[in-house]
Amino acid sequence: MFYYFVRVQFISEKPASYKALKMQLRALGFNKIIIGKSSGKGYVLPKGNYSITTLTNINDVLHVVTATASAIEINPYVLITQVNDYAMSGLDPA
Secondary structure (H helix, E strand, C coil): EEEEEEECCCCCCHHHHHHHHHHHHHHCEEEEEEEEECCCCCECCCEEEEEEECCCCHHHHHHHHHHHHHHHCCCCCEEEEEECCCCCCCCCCC
């Protein structure tokens, strides 16, 4: 299994675009909540950020996210990062 962090940014920054993205990516298994490694509590990722655990390789994840985001707005910025460890600060509790 691979764990990825996903970042999508739309040029327009329209809230409706991010809402549509959230609904579509959640339907595909992406999450807005991550679990704090030391606390075990859930935290909400900022706008445009998601996580997913999957057997899918990073390029296929990139393709799915880019296609989903591009159907909402043209030329989205997309970044996929494979994660082995993470630390966080300032995220809102779930």
